[in-house]
Structure formats: structure tokens, C-alpha cells
Amino acid sequence: MLYNSYIFIFLFLPITLLGFHLLGKKGHHRLTIGWLVAASLFFYGWWNPIYIALLVGSALFNYAASFVLLNKPNKFFLSLGILGNLGALVYFKYANFFVDNINILLDNNIILEQIILPLGISFFTFQQITYLVDTYLGKSKEYDFLQYCLFVTFFPQLIAGPIVHHKRMMPQFAKGVLEKLKLENLAAGITTFIIGLFKKVVLADNIAFFATPGFNAAEHGFNLTFFEAWGAALAYTFQLYFDFSGYSDMAVGLGLMFGIALPINFLSPFKTKNISEFWRCWHISLSKFIRDYLYYPISLSLTRYVLNKNLGNIGIFILGIFTPTMFAFFWAGLWHGPAWHFVLFGLLHGTYIVIYNIWIKIISMIPEDKRIKKNNITNFIGRFITFTAVIFSLVIFRAETIDGASNIIESMLGMNGIEFTDMFQIGVFGALPKTGIAWIILSLLIVNFLPNTQQFILNQSKVFINWGDATLNELNQKIKWKPTSYWGIFFAIMLTVSVISFSGTSEFLYFSF
Amino acid sequence: MSNDIKNNLTDNKFFLLYLKIIICFFFVLILTVALINYKIDPEKVYPNYFKSIKSEELSLIDFTEKLVQSDNGIVMKNYIWNERDIFYNLAGYPTDAECAVLGSSPATQISSFRSNKSLSKTCSSLINLAVNGGAFEDYIVMTESILQNKNPPKTIIISITPWTLNFNRDPRWLQYKENFTTMMNKIQYNPYSASKRFDKTDSYNIALLKNLINLEYFMSSMDLLISKNDRSIEFANDFNHNLGLSHSVVLPDGSRINSNEYIKSSLKRKVDGISGHQNYKIIPGKWYSENTIEVFTQFVLYLKKNFKVVFVMIPYHHEVWNFSEQPVVTAMKIVELKVHEIAKSLKIQVIGSFDPKKINCTSEEFYDERHPKDLCLTKLENVHLSY
Numbered sequence: 001m002l003y004n005s006y007i008f009i010f011l012f013l014p015i016t017l018l019g020f021h022l023l024g025k026k027g028h029h030r031l032t033i034g035w036l037v038a039a040s041l042f043f044y045g046w047w048n049p050i051y052i053a054l055l056v057g058s059a060l061f062n063y064a065a066s067f068v069l070l071n072k073p074n075k076f077f078l079s080l081g082i083l084g085n086l087g088a089l090v091y092f093k094y095a096n097f098f099v100d101n102i103n104i105l106l107d108n109n110i111i112l113e114q115i116i117l118p119l120g121i122s123f124f125t126f127q128q129i130t131y132l133v134d135t136y137l138g139k140s141k142e143y144d145f146l147q148y149c150l151f152v153t154f155f156p157q158l159i160a161g162p163i164v165h166h167k168r169m170m171p172q173f174a175k176g177v178l179e180k181l182k183l184e185n186l187a188a189g190i191t192t193f194i195i196g197l198f199k200k201v202v203l204a205d206n207i208a209f210f211a212t213p214g215f216n217a218a219e220h221g222f223n224l225t226f227f228e229a230w231g232a233a234l235a236y237t238f239q240l241y242f243d244f245s246g247y248s249d250m251a252v253g254l255g256l257m258f259g260i261a262l263p264i265n266f267l268s269p270f271k272t273k274n275i276s277e278f279w280r281c282w283h284i285s286l287s288k289f290i291r292d293y294l295y296y297p298i299s300l301s302l303t304r305y306v307l308n309k310n311l312g313n314i315g316i317f318i319l320g321i322f323t324p325t326m327f328a329f330f331w332a333g334l335w336h337g338p339a340w341h342f343v344l345f346g347l348l349h350g351t352y353i354v355i356y357n358i359w360i361k362i363i364s365m366i367p368e369d370k371r372i373k374k375n376n377i378t379n380f381i382g383r384f385i386t387f388t389a390v391i392f393s394l395v396i397f398r399a400e401t402i403d404g405a406s407n408i409i410e411s412m413l414g415m416n417g418i419e420f421t422d423m424f425q426i427g428v429f430g431a432l433p434k435t436g437i438a439w440i441i442l443s444l445l446i447v448n449f450l451p452n453t454q455q456f457i458l459n460q461s462k463v464f465i466n467w468g469d470a471t472l473n474e475l476n477q478k479i480k481w482k483p484t485s486y487w488g489i490f491f492a493i494m495l496t497v498s499v500i501s502f503s504g505t506s507e508f509l510y511f512s513f
Numbered sequence: 514m515s516n517d518i519k520n521n522l523t524d525n526k527f528f529l530l531y532l533k534i535i536i537c538f539f540f541v542l543i544l545t546v547a548l549i550n551y552k553i554d555p556e557k558v559y560p561n562y563f564k565s566i567k568s569e570e571l572s573l574i575d576f577t578e579k580l581v582q583s584d585n586g587i588v589m590k591n592y593i594w595n596e597r598d599i600f601y602n603l604a605g606y607p608t609d610a611e612c613a614v615l616g617s618s619p620a621t622q623i624s625s626f627r628s629n630k631s632l633s634k635t636c637s638s639l640i641n642l643a644v645n646g647g648a649f650e651d652y653i654v655m656t657e658s659i660l661q662n663k664n665p666p667k668t669i670i671i672s673i674t675p676w677t678l679n680f681n682r683d684p685r686w687l688q689y690k691e692n693f694t695t696m697m698n699k700i701q702y703n704p705y706s707a708s709k710r711f712d713k714t715d716s717y718n719i720a721l722l723k724n725l726i727n728l729e730y731f732m733s734s735m736d737l738l739i740s741k742n743d744r745s746i747e748f749a750n751d752f753n754h755n756l757g758l759s760h761s762v763v764l765p766d767g768s769r770i771n772s773n774e775y776i777k778s779s780l781k782r783k784v785d786g787i788s789g790h791q792n793y794k795i796i797p798g799k800w801y802s803e804n805t806i807e808v809f810t811q812f813v814l815y816l817k818k819n820f821k822v823v824f825v826m827i828p829y830h831h832e833v834w835n836f837s838e839q840p841v842v843t844a845m846k847i848v849e850l851k852v853h854e855i856a857k858s859l860k861i862q863v864i865g866s867f868d869p870k871k872i873n874c875t876s877e878e879f880y881d882e883r884h885p886k887d888l889c890l891t892k893l894e895n896v897h898l899s900y
Contacts, residue, residue, distance in 0.1 A: 183528035190535060213788025220787045220836055425783035483527045488534030496542040500728040
């Protein structure tokens with residue numbers, strides 16, 4: 001079931017909230033949790049009921065594994081647990097990818113039946129691996145089974161994240177914490193949900209019309225014009241951002257309605273002034289997971305090794321920074337999907353981070369009084385470079401093949417010439433160039449000048465826990481949400497516009513052929 | 514009462530009011546949109562309960578009469594009537610036309626009225642009953658109306674698209690569900706009850722319900738509302754068919770001329786074969802269904818008792834064919850073979866092809882990926898095969 005569907009908005013959500021409220025009001029804590037688990041399974045099964053078994057099986061397996069690890073923390077059981085999780089993930093998400101590559105390498109023709117990827121498998125697998133690792137390290141305790149099930153299945157974060165951590169989630173399910181609906185949470189939650197819904201349905205879905213044709217054409221060998229390539233790349237950048245951050249906002253909003261704080265996943269990433277800051281503001285829950293469970297352990301052990309062996313600065317750079325960064329970003333790329341262009345996307349960002357680290361090192365060698373002071377111009381240059389670097393990486397992320405990506409990038413670099421007549425020819429951009437440009441300008445204004453959801457609303461909410469790096473964003477915003485009539489009317493209009501945009505084209509208008 | 518509790522109660526009042534405003538306003542706004550869409554109903558798809566009909570509005574019969582008798586057709590300036598209503602009525606209107614064309618949007622330009630006459634070797638004159646998104650079910654409905662025509666055409670031209678040989682590719686025919694059932698009974702398609710097998714009323718009603726809160730439909734309703742619900746008709750003066758007028762025009766034979774804006778934008782737009790709507794209604798792997806072919810065969814056999822039947826295939830743009838891995842290209846190849854197979858078994862003449870090279874249509878003779886211009890349509894008969 002999608003958040004942006006009639007069934008979710010008009011039936012599933014009101015019924016789930018009502019059941020939660022009635023049970024919570026009477027103090028039936030376990031029943032309340034059971035209700036949320038049942039609702040979440042129904043939500044998941046709406047797509048394909050068979051995969052409920054996979055989700056429940058995964059929760060049972062990991063709960064049993066954690067039980068063993070709590071009583072006898074040993075590496076064998078941990079490895080078994082992790083392998084079980086990764087085995088399912090590899091089978092469903094990466095099996096075809098591996099077989100295809102083996103076929104290419106060994107010139108084989110092994111054919112694997114097409115495996116349908118269960119929704120959200122990457123999210124609930126990683127959440128549970130985290131739990132197993134922490135249990136092994138003695139950083140977690142035994143949880144109530146029903147509460148554990150809710151941790152795994154809680155519908156707002158089940159399909160598209162954010163990736164949640166048991167240490168943050170489980171205390172929120174405790175008796176006396178998870179209670180009936182609270183008006184304050186409901187108000188903040190609904191508002192956050194509406195913002196996310198609007199981002200997804202109105203902004204992302206409309207901008208997508210201008211991105212997709214350009215990428216499709218490039219994929220099939222068309223040489224886009226310089227402006228078409230930039231138009232498609234910018235449109236996709238904003239489409240992805242509004243889509244993903246919209247979905248995350250909806251998830252956070254839904255969690256808030258039930259009084260549960262989910263981590264914020266995006267903090268105005270396009271306002272960031274360098275690539276390191278960007279990754280602290282873009283898909284924050286994934287970045288944190290990769291950093292805490294991949295980058296830090298590898299970096300620490302390699303740095304120790306370098307120091308023990310006295311390998312010097314170059315050794316520290318190669319083993320302490322370069323290797324763990326590239327390794328972490330390799331997996332971050334592959335996490336997005338079983339394709340080489342995702343790996344390339346990850347490696348490119350790894351390279352960006354390494355270059356940034358070198359730059360910081362160079363700057364640190366200049367005496368402080370001789371460095372250029374940070375000002376609006378340096379900030380602008382930093383933002384511009386970061387944003388441009390991200391656009392190029394997202395072209396690789398979006399393109400279906402490396403050839404398609406290089407085709408667009410060549411055009412963006414002017415290698416196919418820059419013509420000022422017939423700037424846009426392909427697809428919707430070709431038919432409606434002014435509308436396409438207007439959408440891009442509007443998106444630029446939104447991402448650069450409007451506060452993000454955390455600044456605008458969540459800082460006002462008592463339930464909200466700041467999971468991101470709050471210091472990255474100025475929190476004193478002029479535009480702040482308050483539960484006033486004006487804001488109420490404004491958000492009612494936003495919700496209406498979003499809901500009437502659900503079905504897109506009317507199939508009853510005669511020109512809709 | 515402590516200050517904390519007092520503050521909480523005050524806070525709660527604000528939050529409650531805020532939530533009430535959001536929920537109430539949302540439902541009021543949604544209901545307003547639904548009401549406007551229902552009341553204005555640009556395409557007249559909703560039943561007439563609670564609706565007042567303006568006295569100056571033409572009845573469908575009057576409209577059809579005025580259209581057929583007009584010199585240059587009618588400008589579709591406003592939403593006059595639902596498209597299917599217009600052509601269902603035109604199908605039953607007695608004219609001297611030799612042929613009737615059943616089809617979807619690519620066939621709407623087939624004309625015997627324009628200077629570039631299409632299918633001129635097959636028909637001296639024709640009425641074009643093609644509708645946008647026209648599915649096989651629409652053909653059955655239109656035929657039911659033709660059968661009631663006191664002076665019916667002698668030839669039925671069935672324009673087949675790469676998705677015609679499937680049921681349920683468009684729900685709009687369901688407004689004529691009863692006529693569909695009547696026709697199905699006439700063709701005696703009876704291993705099962707036709708009405709049971711094809712009754713998709715539920716999905717149609719749900720589609721209508723969703724359409725009540727559809728933004729695009731709402732914009733059209735607002736257009737109409739701003740023009741004070743002006744549904745009066747405007748006759749076209751003599752005009753250049755290659756340039757069009759401010760709005761699309763229905764010519765006296767039912768064929769259509771696109772609006773000037775559409776023609777101009779199609780001239781500017783580069784057709785690349787990839788980024789358009791070439792895969793419209795194509796479901797990969799479901800190129801045709803045996804069940805549909807069974808009904809289609811029965812349908813043609815029934816028509817053959819009273820009419821000459823001709824199959825027509827209209828080409829897609831060259832660029833679409835250049836990307837052979839696209840679903841639509843597979844669909845075209847498979848369906849074209851199937852059409853010839855059916856034609857051979859039923860001894861039906863086949864005109865045209867999905868492949869523009871076979872017909873000698875040039876790239877410039879297309880508006881977009883799957884809509885040829887009149888010049889290309891005049892060449893359809895370059896490829897014809899009589900079985």
C-alpha cells in the first residue's frame with residue numbers, strides 16, 4: 001500500500017489511528033502494540049500477502065538469534081545470524097545481478113528465474129543486523145517479542161525507511177510511553193505528513209515528466225543537446241530529492257501521529273557547503289548505518305595497524321582514509337540496487353570524500369591568519385561545487401547503464417556542442433520548455449530558501465528527538481509552524497491539492513488519448 | 514490547578530482547533546471539487562440526477578444533425594458533449610456514407626471530407642466513428658448503434674491498433690455497457706453469458722468516483738465554469754486543414770482536425786521514438802488474448818452478414834521502429850501477423866501496416882510517435898491484401 005493512495009488516506013490510516021486510540025485509552029498496552037503490528041502486516045501484505053511470511057520469518061529468526069547471542073555471545077552465532085540476513089537479502093535483491101555478472105565473466109548461460117524483490121527488505125534486514133551486532137557487543141538487552149515485532153514491522157518506516165535503530169525505537173514502545181493519541185503529536189504528525197505528501201505527489205511527480213524522457217533517450221543512444229542534458233539532470237535531481245525526502249517526511253509524520261519519533265532523513269542537503277556535510281544531511285539514516293557499522297570499524301582497525309607498523313602519513317591516508325571510505329561507499333552504492341551504475345555512484349562519492357579530505361589537509365597546513373575567511377562568497381562557491389558534484393553523480397545513479405550515463409554527461413560537458421537554437425527538442429521538455437524551466441527554478445528556490453521539515457515543524461514538537469546533526473542547520477527560522485487557523489487552512493489546501501493529484505491524468509477527458 | 518496542567522489544556526485547545534480546521538477544510542474542499550466536477554462535468558460522464566439542463570443546450574440528436582449538415586464542421590471550443598456520446602449518435606445517424614470507420618485516436622484523422630482523402634479506393638465517402646482510447650469494446654458499442662441506422666454504411670472499416678485484440682484496455686466504453694451487452698447477445702457469443710464475462714461496472718464506477726476528485730478533470734471543469742458553462746456550438750468557417758483552428762474541429766464526416774497549437778507544437782517537437790507515448794496501452798507479454806480473438810472473430814463473422822468488412826492498420830513513426838526492444842514494436846510485429854491470420858481465415862481485406870516503410874510514409878508525415886498526418890493516411894492503400 002502506498003501512502004499516496006486513496007485506500008491509505010481514507011481508510012487504512014483513520015482506522016489504524018482509531019484502533020490505536022481506543023486501545024491505548026483503555027490502557028491495553030500489549031493490545032495496542034499488537035494492533036500496530038497487525039496493521040503493519042496488513043499494510044505490507046496489501047502489496048503481496050506471500051511476503052508477510054518473509055517479514056515474520058525474518059523477525060522470528062533474528063529474535064531467536066538475539067536470544068542465543070544474549071545468553072552466549074559468540075562470533076559463530078553472530079556470523080550465522082548475519083549470514084542468514086544477508087543470505088535472504090542477496091537471494092532476493094542480488095542473485096540475478098551476481099548470476100548475470102558470472103555469465104559475462106565466465107561466458108556461461110546460467111538462467112535464474114526472475115525473483116521479485118520484496119518491498120523494504122534492505123531496510124528491515126539492516127535494522128536487524130544492527131540489533132544482532134549490538135547484542136553480540138553487549139550493547140543491547142532482551143526485548144519483549146511483541147515490541148521487537150513492532151520495531152521490525154512498524155509500517156511508517158517499513159517500505160522506504162528511514163533505517164531505524166533499536167536503541168532509539170524500543171524505549172518508545174515501553175508501557176507508559178506508547179499511549180493513546182495525543183493532540184500535539186497528531187497535529188505535528190499530520191502537518192509533517194502533508195508536507196511529505198505534497199513533495200512526493202505534486203513536486204516530484206510533476207518534475208519527473210521532464211526528467212524521464214531525457215534519460216530514456218540518452219539510454220538509447222540519442223545525443224542530447226547541452227540544455228536538454230542539464231534540464232534532465234536537474235529535473236531528476238529534484239525529482240529524487242522531493243520523492244525520497246517526501247517519503248521520509250511522510251514516514252516521520254506518521255510515526256509522530258502515534259507518538260513515535262522516527263529519525264529525520266534529510267536536512268536541506270542542497271544547502272550544504274561541502275560533500276562531507278552533504279552526506280550528513282542526505283539519507284542520514286543510511287549514512288549513519290554505513291559510518292557506524294562499516295566505516296568506523298574498518299578505519300579504526302586499519303589506523304591501528306598503520307600506527308603499529310609506523311607507516312607514516314601516506315600509510316594513514318591510504319589505509320586509514322582512502323580504503324575504508326571507498327569500501328564504505330562501494331557498499332552504500334550497492335545498497336541502492338543490484339547494478340554497476342549504483343556501485344559507480346558510490347565510488348564517485350567515495351572519491352569526492354577523499355578529495356575533500358585532501359583539501360582539508362591542505363587547508364590545515366596554511367596558517368590560520370593566512371586562510372581566506374569564510375564569507376558569503378566562499379559559502380556560495382562551496383554550495384555550488386557540492387551541488388554540481390551531486391548532480392553529476394545522480395546522473396550515474398539514474399541512468400540504467402554506464403553508456404546512458406556517459407552519454408548525458410558528455411552532453412552536459414558540452415562535448416556535443418552548445419547550441420542556442422532548438423535548446424530543447426526531446427520529450428515533454430521539447431514540447432513545454434518554459435514549463436520545464438519554471439519547475440526547475442521553483443525547485444531551486446524551494447531547496448535553497450525554504451526551511452526543511454525539521455526547522456519548520458519538528459523543532460516545535462515535544463515528541464521529536466533530533467537524530468540528525470542539528471548544528472548543521474540554523475534552527476532559528478523565521479518561518480515556523482504553529483497550530484494556528486491560518487496554518488490549518490494552508491495545510492488543508494496542500495492536502496487537497498495532493499489528494500486530487502493522486503490519479504494524474506483523467507481517463508475521461510477526451511484529449512487524454 | 515498547576516500552571517503546567519493549565520498550559521497543557523490551553524495547548525490542547527489550540528491543537529484540537531488546528532486539527533479540526535485541517536480535517537474540516539480538507540473535506541469541504543474535496544467535496545467542493547467533487548461537486549464542481551459532477552455538476553459541470555465537462556465530458557458529461559455522470560448521470561443527470563440533480564443536474565439542470567440549460568434550455569439553450571443542444572440535444573445530441575440536434576448536435577449530430579448540425580454536424581453532418583455543417584459546411585466545415587464544428588469547432589470543439591468547449592466541452593459540448595462527451596466524445597463517445599457524439600460518435601455513438603453519429604453512428605446511428607442516417608447518411609449517404611459508404612463506409613464507417615471504427616478506431617482509436619490514430620484513426621480520427623481518416624477522412625473523406627479533407628482534400629487529402631484517406632481510403633479513397635475503398636470508400637467514396639465515410640463517417641469516422643473513431644474515439645480517443647477506442648478499445649475493441651467501443652467498436653462493439655458503435656456497431657450496435659450502426660445497426661439501428663436507417664441508412665447504414667455498406668462497409669465497416671475496423672482500424673486495429675497493437676492493443677485492440679485485448680479486452681479491458683480502456684474503461685470509457687462502459688458508459689454504453691447495456692448496448693455492449695445487447696450487441697454481444699446479437700453476435701451470439703455464447704459459451705458464457707456476455708454480460709457476466711464483460712461486466713466491469715464496478716471498476717467503471719470506481720473510475721468515475723476517482724474522477725470526481727481528479728485535478729485534471731477539475732481544471733477542465735473550472736475552464737468551463739469560467740466560460741459560464743458555455744456549451745454553445747461554433748461552426749467552423751472554411752479553413753486550412755493543415756494549420757487547424759484555435760481548438761480541434763470535428764468535420765462533417767466525423768474526422769478530426771487537431772488544434773493549431775497542437776499542430777505547431779508537433780512541428781517543433783523532435784520525435785525520438787523513445788520519450789513519447791508510443792507504449793500507450795501496451796502490456797508487455799500480453800500482446801493479444803485468445804478470448805478476445807474468439808469474440809473478435811465472432812464479431813467480424815456477424816458483421817459480414819450485412820456489411821463488407823475491411824481491416825486497417827495505421828503506422829507508427831519510423832523512430833519507434835528503430836528501437837526494436839520496445840514493447841510496442843514486439844506488439845506491432847505479433848499483432849500484424851495475427852491480423853493477417855484472422856483476415857485470411859475470414860477472407861477479409863487488409864489495408865495498411867504498422868510499419869511506415871511499407872506504406873511509404875515519411876517521418877514528416879507524423880504528428881508524434883503514433884499519430885500520422887492526413888498525407889500518410891492517404892497512402893494506407895499502398896499496402897492492401899485481399900484474402
